[in-house]
Amino acid sequence: xxxxEGGTVLIVDDDREVVRTYRRYLDETYTIRExxxxxxALDELDELDDDVDVVLLDRLMPGPSGGEVLDRIRDRGYDxxxxxxxxxxxxxxxxxxxxxxxVTKPTTRDELRRTVExxxxxxxxxxxxxxxxxxxxxxxxxxxGKSTYELxxxxxxxxxxxxxxxxxxALDDEAEQLIDDSRFVATLRAIDTAATREDADG
Amino acid sequence: xxxxxxxxxxxxxxxxxxxxxxxxxxxxxxxxxxPPMSGKRQLVFDLLAPEGVPADPIVVMTTDDPASxxxxxxxxxxxRFDPATFRxxxxxxxxxxxxxxxxxxxxxxxxxxMGVAFTQATEEMGTPDRLRLGFVSISTLLQYVDAERAFxxxxxxxxxxxxxxxxxxxxxxxxxxxxRFVNVVTSIFDAAVEIxxxxxxxxxxxxxxxxxxxxxxxxxx
Numbered sequence: 001x002x003x004x005e006g007g008t009v010l011i012v013d014d015d016r017e018v019v020r021t022y023r024r025y026l027d028e029t030y031t032i033r034e035x036x037x038x039x040x041a042l043d044e045l046d047e048l049d050d051d052v053d054v055v056l057l058d059r060l061m062p063g064p065s066g067g068e069v070l071d072r073i074r075d076r077g078y079d080x081x082x083x084x085x086x087x088x089x090x091x092x093x094x095x096x097x098x099x100x101x102x103v104t105k106p107t108t109r110d111e112l113r114r115t116v117e118x119x120x121x122x123x124x125x126x127x128x129x130x131x132x133x134x135x136x137x138x139x140x141x142x143x144x145g146k147s148t149y150e151l152x153x154x155x156x157x158x159x160x161x162x163x164x165x166x167x168x169x170a171l172d173d174e175a176e177q178l179i180d181d182s183r184f185v186a187t188l189r190a191i192d193t194a195a196t197r198e199d200a201d202g
Numbered sequence: 203x204x205x206x207x208x209x210x211x212x213x214x215x216x217x218x219x220x221x222x223x224x225x226x227x228x229x230x231x232x233x234x235x236x237p238p239m240s241g242k243r244q245l246v247f248d249l250l251a252p253e254g255v256p257a258d259p260i261v262v263m264t265t266d267d268p269a270s271x272x273x274x275x276x277x278x279x280x281x282r283f284d285p286a287t288f289r290x291x292x293x294x295x296x297x298x299x300x301x302x303x304x305x306x307x308x309x310x311x312x313x314x315x316m317g318v319a320f321t322q323a324t325e326e327m328g329t330p331d332r333l334r335l336g337f338v339s340i341s342t343l344l345q346y347v348d349a350e351r352a353f354x355x356x357x358x359x360x361x362x363x364x365x366x367x368x369x370x371x372x373x374x375x376x377x378x379x380x381x382r383f384v385n386v387v388t389s390i391f392d393a394a395v396e397i398x399x400x401x402x403x404x405x406x407x408x409x410x411x412x413x414x415x416x417x418x419x420x421x422x423x
Contacts, residue, residue, distance in 0.1 A: 095318060129354040136386040144382075175361035181321040184362050188317035191354040 006030040007053035007120055012041040012069070013085065014061045018105070022056060025109040026116060030054075038064035042072060050079050054119045056103065056112075059086040067097060074098050079193040081119035081186065100186035119186075125174055126190035132167045135160055213334065213369045216252035218245070219395070220419050221408060226393075228332070231360040231370035233340075233388055236397030237377045240404065241423065243267070243275070243338055245395065249371045250334045251281050258369075259287045259330040261323050265310040265342040268296035272338075273303075289323040291316060302326075310346040313355045320359070333368040335359075340374040340387065349383055357390050397421065 006029040011022045014036055023032045033052065035041035038061055045052055055073070059066035066084055073082060083101040084094065094102050100122065103115050142157045151157045178184045212225040226232065232249065236242035250260050260281075262272050269292040273283050281288065285303035292298065293307040293316050305319035324333065337359070343352050356372070363370045372391070376384045388394055393410035398418070406421035408414050 095321060125358075126354065129357050130350055132357070133350050133353040133386065136389055137382065140382045140385050171357070171361070175365045178358065178362040179365050181325070184358070185314060185317045185321060187358050188355065189314045191351060191358065192312075192314045 008033060008048070008051055009054045009056065009116055010035060010041060010044055010048075010052045011056050012036075012038070012061070012066075013056075013058040015058075018058070022112060025112050029113070030116065037061050038066070038069040041069055045073065045076075045078055045080070052078070052080050053123065054116050055080055055082045056085050056116075057082055057099075059084050070098055077193060079190075081122055081190065083115050083119060095182050095185050098189075099182075100189065101182065121174075122183075122186050122190040123194075125171070125187055126194050128167060128171055129191065130194070132164065132171060135164050135167065139164060211332070211367065213258065213332075214252060214255045215249065216255045218248040218252045219408065220406065220421050221414055223408070223411065223414055226369055226411075228367035228369065229364040230392045231364060231372065231390065233391040233394040234371060234373045234397070235376045235384070235388075235394060236373075237399065238375060240397045240399060241421075242373050242375075242397055245397065246336050246338060246371050246373050247275055247279065249369075250336045251276065251279055253279070257281060257287065259327050259333045260336065261289050261291060261320065261327075261333060262336040262338070263291040263293065263316060263320065264338050265293050265346070266339055268292060268294045269298060269304045269306075286327060289327060291319040291323060293319075310343050313347065313351065316355075317359070320362075331367065333363070333366070335363050335368055335370045337370070337372040340372055341378050344379065344383075349386075353387060353390070356387065360390055 008031040009026055010033040011019050012035045013019050016036065019034050023034070026032060033044050033048065035044050041055065041057070057066045057069060070082055073080060081100045083103055084090065084099045085103045085105060087105045089104055090102055100119055101115055103112060139157065139160050142154065142160065143151065178187060211228045213228065214225045215223060234242045234246050251257055264272055269290040272290050276288065277283060283303060289303050289305065291305045291307060293310045293312065295309045298304065298306065305323050307315040307319050340352065340356065360370050374384065374387065393408060395406060395408050397404060397406050404421045404423060405418040407416050407418045409416045
C-alpha cells in the first residue's frame with residue numbers, strides 16, 4: 001500500500017457509492033481505508049492501530065450506529081479524530097456526543113477536504129503544544145547555573161529560544177479557533193488520547 | 203479599540219492585592235503560587251470576587267477541594283451561589299448530589315471531560331462576555347497526569363479563556379514540584395503572584411505586570 005504524506009482517513013458508510021465518492025475527493029492527499037459498517041470500521045482500527053488519523057463515520061448504518069461505533073472508539077482509547085457524517089444537520093450537541101466535527105450529506109469535495117484538514121490540525125496543535133513544552137524544558141535545563149552572558153554566547157540556547165518563539169507565535173495564531181466549543185474540546189481530546197512520546201522534539 | 207473602551211472591559215481587583223494595581227486586562231492569565239497554608243486559595247478567591255466590586259460571572263475548576271467547599275468559600279464572602287452567574291467544575295471525583303451549579307467530572311485525569319464541563323458551564327450561563335475562571339490547583343492536576351499533558355491542557359484552557367476576553371487565575375504549590383517544572387509552567391501565564399512566608403510574616407510579589415515592580419511586599423493574614 002502506498003502511504004500518502006497527508007495521513008490516513010477511514011471512510012465508514014454502508015453506501016458504497018458514498019465511500020467511492022469520498023475516496024475520489026481525498027485520495028490524492030491521504031491514504032484511504034474503507035469500511036461498510038460499524039463492525040468493519042472497528043476491525044480496521046484494530047488492525048491498523050494508531051495508523052488511522054481521521055474517521056469519517058456515517059451516523060445511520062445497519063448494525064451499530066455511528067454513535068455506538070464512536071463510543072467504542074473512545075472506550076478503546078484510539079488516538080483518532082472522528083467526524084460524524086449525517087444526512088441532516090445534527091439537532092444535538094456534537095460536543096456531548098464526543099464527535100470532533102460533523103459533515104452534512106451531500107457534501108462537496110471542498111467541504112470534505114476542509115473537514116479532514118481541520119481534524120488533522122487538531123493533532124498538529126497537540127503535537128505543537130507538546131513540542132513547545134519540551135523545548136521549554138530544554139531551555140530551562142540549559143539556563144541552570146549559567147549567566148545571561150554565557151547563554152547569549154551559547155548557540156544551542158539561542159537556537160532554542162528562536163524555535164520557542166516561533167512555536168509560541170504559531171500556537172497563539174490558533175488560539176482564536178478555541179473560542180469554538182467543539183474545536184476547544186476536540187483539541188483537548190487530541191491531547192488526552194495522544195500516546196506519550198518519549199521525544200516530542202523529534 | 204479606543205483606550206476608553208478597553209478600560210471598561212478590564213477586571214477590577216479592588217484591594218485583592220496590597221499593590222497599586224487597580225485592574226487586569228481582559229484575556230489575562232495569572233498564576234498564584236505559594237507553599238501550603240500560605241493563603242493562596244483565599245487569594246485566588248479574592249481575585250475572582252474582589253470585595254466591593256460588582257461580581258463577574260465565575261467558573262471555578264477544582265481538582266482538590268470538592269464543590270461544597272468552594273461553595274462555602276464564596277458564600278462566606280457574601281456571594282450568592284446562583285447557577286446563572288456562578289458554577290463549579292468539580293473534577294475531584296468526590297460524590298455529590300446533582301445540582302445545577304455543579305458540573306462533575308470523574309477525575310482530573312479526564313482532561314477532555316473538564317473541557318466539556320467548562321463549555322457546558324459557560325453555555326448554560328449564556329456565554330457571558332466577561333467571566334473569571336479559577337483553577338485550583340495545578341499541583342493536584344499533576345498527581346493525575348504527566349507534566350507534558352498537564353502543560354498542554356493548561357495551555358489550551360488558558361488560550362481559550364484568553365481568546366474570549368476572560369480572566370484566568372490558577373494556583374500552584376511550587377514546593378511540591380521541581381523548580382524546572384514550575385519555571386516551565388509559569389511561562390504559560392502573563393503574570394505570576396508569588397506568596398512566601400518569611401519567619402511568620404507573609405509576603406507577596408507580582409511579576410509580569412508592567413508598571414508594578416516585582417518587589418516583596420508584606421501581605422498580612
